[in-house]
Amino acid sequence: MIVALASVVLTGCLDDTPETGPVQTVDWYQAHDNERQATLEECSNNPAELKDDSNCINAREAERMLSSGEPRDIW
Numbered sequence: 100m101i102v103a104l105a106s107v108v109l110t111g112c113l114d115d116t117p118e119t120g121p122v123q124t125v126d127w128y129q130a131h132d133n134e135r136q137a138t139l140e141e142c143s144n145n146p147a148e149l150k151d152d153s154n155c156i157n158a159r160e161a162e163r164m165l166s167s168g169e170p171r172d173i174w
Contacts, residue, residue, distance in 0.1 A: 122153040128161035135161055 128135040135158050142155035149155045 120154065123157060125157045125161045125164065128158045129165055 123131075123134070128138070138154050138158040139162060142149045142152065142158065
């Protein structure tokens with residue numbers, strides 16, 4: 100039982116998914132152009148490691164929504 104409890108506790112500690120800071124929403128990124136652009140740049144500089152980062156996903160979605168279908172590469 101102790102081993103099971105220890106493995107559950109350590110699972111959260113060993114999460115190697117990098118987060119770039121406090122998670123911001125898509126709406127927040129739509130309202131904060133400079134921060135969105137900075138986040139997109141950071142994410143594009145390390146796409147393999149940050150592709151699943153919540154801020155990268157939210158910033159990309161905000162950019163996509165703001166582009167309103169304009170054909171442009173956001174990466």
